[in-house]
Every structure is written in structure tokens, then in C-alpha cells.
Amino acid sequence: MYNLKLMKSKIVIAHRGASGYLPEHTLEAKAMAYAMNPDFIEQDLVLSKDDVPIVIHDIYLDDVTDVATKFADRKRIDNRFYVIDFTFDELKKLKVTERFNPKTGEQVYPNRFPIWKGNFKLHSLQEEIEFIQGLNKSTGKNIGIYPEIKEPNFHQKEGKNLTKIVLKILADYGYKTKQDNCILQCFDAKELEKIRKELKSDLFLIQLIEFEKETKQLTHFATFADGIGPWYKQILSEKTDGKFSFTSLVSDAHKLGLKVHPYTFRADDLGEFSSFEEMMQTLFIDAKIDGGFTDFPDKVISFLKKKKLY
Template sequence: MNSKIVVAHRGASGYLPEHTMEAKAMAYAMNPDFIEQDLVLSKDDVPVVIHDIYLDDVTDVAVKFPSRKREDDRYYVIDFTFEELQSLHVSERFDPKTGEQFYPSRFPKGKGSFKLHSLQQEIELIQGLNKSTGKSIGIYPEIKNPEFHLKNGKDIAQITIEVLSEYGYTTKKDNCIFQCFDAKELERVRKELKSDLFLVQLIEFPEETKQLDHFATYADGIGPWYKQVIDKKVNGKWQFTSLVEDAHK
């Protein structure tokens, strides 16, 4: 199989603040196959579309709620209700200590009027656009740090699966690819929560590329770091590792 799919990572994140509705609408207009959603739960169990369990590197939480940080000086999505989260202003990613924008050539930090939103709101945007344009662009949700959520008394996998089901995403045919870095949790999604979605095991560390046999017992694919796929240049040409071939086997 040689067909490739294009995934809008965090939306059109090179052009607008990542994971905002505006970044998703622009991504949609660029015709990808899928648009990605990173998910973290709010205090009142709403799956919020944001890249990390922290708020202080993409919002003005430190200005609006200065007293709500934890002992490590970080502000956590899970400590705020969805209503509180929606009062925050989202901007281009920055260093919370210095305030410096990570990618200076991207959308200017602090400009515009961007907000956080829920998985439900984003699905409604994408499904609504599918209806009004006649396209069929899929969703690509990723649950972030399920172990942290469980330690804080929340089951992000189950809550997310329920929301996806409500919107018609239940099987491999439903234009939804579900991903996670936590192998134990992704296996649980398949075996304990009995999800029939297309599951992708994200892999970060070199030793994980040796666990393909196990991943294949519950996942439909892997999401490796690009350096696990591309090896080195020989005579100006990139050489590839055996990972793709191994995964196909």
C-alpha cells in the first residue's frame, strides 16, 4: 500500500496558535485527511483540546488566576472547570518563565482573540464543515498522560471513548484514528473498554521499536518519531531504518 494520509498536527499550527478553533478551521480549508486533537480533562470532566496537562505556556492563566498554581509553580488544566478555562486567552506557545515566544516568526503572541475549546465543540465544527462542504475530513484524537489523570481520579480514556461514540465514532470505518503514548492504556482501550476504533501506538523511545509484536496484539498502527524512520544520509540520499518494513510484518 503506497497511499499517504495528511494529518493537520494541532491544526494549522504553523499559522495560528495551536489547537484553537481558528487553527482547525484554517487546517480544514487546506484539505488534510485528518485533523488532530490532543486531549486533557478539565476539573468537571470535559475533554479539552490542548497539547499538555499544563496551561501556563499557551494561555494567560498566570495573570487571570495567579493563586491557582501547584507546588511546582505550574498551572494544570485539571484544576479548572471548563467555564474557567474558557475565560482564558490562548496565544502562540511561549516559555512561562521568560514569556519568550518559541517560534518568533509565527502568529504574534498575545494578539487576536483565541480561546480553549472542548472535543465536542471541535467535532461539531469538523462534522458541520463536512456537511456544508461535502468533504469527509476525519479526526485524530490523542489522550494525553492518562496515568496523571488516573492519579488525579479521572479516567480520560473512558470519557473520551464515550464522547466519540456519541458523535458516531465507534469502529475502524468511522474516520477517526485514536492515539496514545501510554501502551498500557491503549491496550486497555482495546481490551477492557472494548473499543473498535483504529488505534495507533505512539512511540518515543528506541527500545519501543522492539515491541512491535506486542503492539500488534491491540493496535492497528504505530506513530514513531521521524528519527526512528530516517537513519542517515549516504551520498546525499536519506537511508531508512527497517521500522516501516518491520511494522508492516
């Protein structure tokens, strides 16, 4: 039995929160996303030096925080600053800002929240779960979480087991089975398979897909995962006379009983689409995806409501 939310025709996942409007993975971005009523809010997870899962998109700190000025001497030989080299208390001292290029200092999405303005901080998985569960209690809503195990191999090389720590926290907060309001995702297929088969997790699992060759491994993924999270471009084939044709990825996945949740829908990064509306129509309706990750949850929900799909 799946959570009823996963039986909906379309689901909306707030990608790093309402990250089109506020710095990604801050509690402020999560609060704004929550108010937009998505089905799930995403948490990317990386361990601190003292084994606290931190909600941040990457193992690096230097493209979303002021670590290079606050802890200039803590960079590694590659000139990068790593979350895993800092304790939770140290990470709390950092200021978080809009994503920028650490080499040039330039903001990645120039029309988003102004860089270095405001007072945003990093937080832990536990803090975010308590925040979302607290809002579920006070509002009567039931918005889910969608955590991602980030770079498990990197953590293992550093002598840490991110996956076990995350699964324990999820279980402690009541996320254990497919009925619970949690989807767990990972790019590392070996790790996701291990979560299902060795660690015996009964959570709803999504195999993220980055490379083309992985789109050919759906039969294998279906032995442990409940769905896939491909890059949306892996669904598109070509555009002729204003109409897109599609690869067989969605239909192949559906034949195997896998849900399809592509990433990432950005109103300020349209790629081959002429408008965000065209992007939504093409992917949600023409390509028949089951859900998607977006920096702009309000815009996706508004589109789906107009089409009576939400």
C-alpha cells in the same frame, strides 16, 4: 474493513490544526486546516476539573495561555498551572496564544503568528467534533478526527478516567469502528491495549512511540494497535553523500500489517534536512511512510499532489 481513507497510499494529519499559521488547537487553526483538505485533524485531550475533555496539547496551561496573570494564585507547588485544576467555565476565560516558554516569555517558533495578538480561546472535544462534522455537512467533504488520550496515568492519579469519557463522547458522535472517520492515539501502550482488549473499542488505534526501546516492541503493539506513530528521527539512520539510509522500523511495521504515521513535519524546524521538500521526499517516498503529522498541511498536500500521491 478499514475506512477507505486509510487505504489511501498517503494520508495527511493536521497536527494541532494548521499550527504553523495560527495558535495550536484553536478553532481558528482547525478551520484553516480544514480548508487545506487534510485527511484528519488532530485533537490532544486533557480533562478539566468538571470532566470536560479540553483540546490542548498538554496537562499544563502556562505555555499557551494567560493563566499566570488571570489566575496567579492557582499554580501548584511546581509553579505550573494544570488544566485539571480549572472548570470548563474558568478555562473559557483564558486567552490562548502561540506557544511560549513560561520562564522566559519567549515564543517557541518566532516566525509564526505573533504572540498575544488576536482573541483565541480553549474549547472542548464536543465543540470541535461539532465544528468538523458541521463543516463536513456544509462542504460535502469528509475530514476525520485524530484524538489523543493525553497522560492517562496522570488523570488516574487525579481520580479521573479520561479514556472512558473520551470513548463515550466519540461513540455519541458516531465514532465507534474502523469504518468511522476517527483514529485514536496514545503514547501509553498499557492504556491503548486496555482500550482494545478491556474496553472493547473497535476504533483504528495508533500506538505513539517516543523512546528507542519501544521501536523493538512492534510485535506486541500489533496485538492491539493498527499502526504506530513514531518520532520521524526514529526512521532515519544516517546521511551519506546527501542520501539518507533508514532503520528497519517502517519495513518491520509493514510486515506486521501496521501503518506508520510519524510526527512532526515542520517547515520552520527542518532538523537534518536542507529543505521541507527534501524532508517530504525522504520520509513519504524513500522511507515509504503511510502518513504523517504536520503543522503545515498545505505544504505536505502540495508536495504529495505534485508526486501524484494525493
